[in-house]
Amino acid sequence: MRRPLTAKAAKAATHSGKTEHVEWLADGLGHGLMLAMKPSGAKSWVQRIVVKGRRRAMGLGSFELVTLAEARDAAFANRRVARRGGDPFADRRRPSAPTFAEAAAHVIDAQAAAWKKASRSRAEWESTLAAYAFPVLGDMPVDAIASADVMRVLTPIWGAKRETASRVRQRISAVMRWSMAHGHRADDPAGAAVLQALPKGEGRARRRHRALPHAEVAGAIATVAASDAWTGAKLAFEYIVLTASRSGEARGATWDEIDVEAKAWTIPAERMKAKTEHRVPLSPRCLAILAEARNLPRTAAAADLVFPSVRGRRLSDGAVSDLLRGCGVEAVPHGFRSSFRDWASECTDAPHAVMEAALAHAVRNQAEAAYARSDLFARRRELMDAWAAYIS
Numbered sequence: 001m002r003r004p005l006t007a008k009a010a011k012a013a014t015h016s017g018k019t020e021h022v023e024w025l026a027d028g029l030g031h032g033l034m035l036a037m038k039p040s041g042a043k044s045w046v047q048r049i050v051v052k053g054r055r056r057a058m059g060l061g062s063f064e065l066v067t068l069a070e071a072r073d074a075a076f077a078n079r080r081v082a083r084r085g086g087d088p089f090a091d092r093r094r095p096s097a098p099t100f101a102e103a104a105a106h107v108i109d110a111q112a113a114a115w116k117k118a119s120r121s122r123a124e125w126e127s128t129l130a131a132y133a134f135p136v137l138g139d140m141p142v143d144a145i146a147s148a149d150v151m152r153v154l155t156p157i158w159g160a161k162r163e164t165a166s167r168v169r170q171r172i173s174a175v176m177r178w179s180m181a182h183g184h185r186a187d188d189p190a191g192a193a194v195l196q197a198l199p200k201g202e203g204r205a206r207r208r209h210r211a212l213p214h215a216e217v218a219g220a221i222a223t224v225a226a227s228d229a230w231t232g233a234k235l236a237f238e239y240i241v242l243t244a245s246r247s248g249e250a251r252g253a254t255w256d257e258i259d260v261e262a263k264a265w266t267i268p269a270e271r272m273k274a275k276t277e278h279r280v281p282l283s284p285r286c287l288a289i290l291a292e293a294r295n296l297p298r299t300a301a302a303a304d305l306v307f308p309s310v311r312g313r314r315l316s317d318g319a320v321s322d323l324l325r326g327c328g329v330e331a332v333p334h335g336f337r338s339s340f341r342d343w344a345s346e347c348t349d350a351p352h353a354v355m356e357a358a359l360a361h362a363v364r365n366q367a368e369a370a371y372a373r374s375d376l377f378a379r380r381r382e383l384m385d386a387w388a389a390y391i392s
């Protein structure tokens with residue numbers, strides 16, 4: 001059981017410097033009170049609380065402005081309201097306008113219905129806002145927030161964590177636009193002015209998916225095939241490589257999407273990243289994999305799945321990644337799309353459009369997109385058959 005936090009310990013607590021993420025120190029008295037410590041040295045009080053069945057994060061103010069005793073009193077009051085079925089976010093509403101934290105809760109609730117993975121997206125929104133935005137903006141009425149306040153949130157993380165900072169800005173902007181729509185303010189202080197003021201450099205290089213040189217792909221397939229791993233996972237991996245598809249597209253493949261006679265796999269729009277139906281030409285080796293997959297055991301609920309898990313259900317997100325890691329393959333499933341793309345560029349004379357269509361990439365150039373009337377299926381079949389021959 002954690003000991004109650006003391007004012008002296010809270011004052012002495014600092015970020016370890018071993019990670020770029022916010023570190024947390026819990027108050028042993030409970031009520032979900034946490035001290036958030038950022039790499040920059042800033043500290044703030046955050047309460048993790050369940051309100052009407054949903055876990056939420058509420059900023060209670062900066063450590064410099066709110067004492068431990070005040071934070072405890074606020075946390076206790078909020079929890080008492082929540083236990084009685086109330087909403088402490090609503091009870092904290094100011095007469096003129098809601099606080100940023102209150103408005104953020106409304107935005108998250110409103111958008112959750114449209115999110116594919118609502119629980120994960122909700123957690124990401126709440127954690128990033130609690131870590132970066134709430135310490136500065138959480139208790140401010142939305143009509144009092146200025147671009148300078150948003151800059152105080154973003155400037156410390158813009159250079160080191162550009163992608164995270166961009167998401168924080170977008171989420172702050174979403175809260176501000178909600179405030180505009182509800183008549184609380186007339187502009188978005190996280191909009192164009194902030195973007196113009198922030199540095200334009202690339203920031204930290206984006207982490208790329210680990211991929212193998214295309215000459216090593218055949219060896220990776222052989223290594224996986226020779227392992228004693230679950231056959232369904234091994235077949236799914238090779239199918240992913242041969243079709244240059246995304247892992248989720250292959251793991252979710254169903255038999256009604258497969259046309260063996262036409263040697264084609266048609267992925268419906270709702271399962272595609274670009275939300276557009278995508279046809280994939282199937283090489284002879286793909287057809288052989290599918291024939292072998294027919295004999296895999298599966299549960300009645302997953303009878304339509306092409307590549308079931310060892311328990312007869314859908315393969316999990318990490319199943320293929322864990323397979324590669326266990327076999328010592330220094331790549332992730334998505335990285336084999338890069339291997340295919342490098343091979344196509346270096347070893348074939350396939351047009352750019354054919355290579356991009358094989359990867360189901362959206363055409364970004366508007367002029368080119370206007371003339372993209374075909375999915376280039378016949379040309380892609382030649383390319384995918386050549387790829388299968390190369391890695392065999």
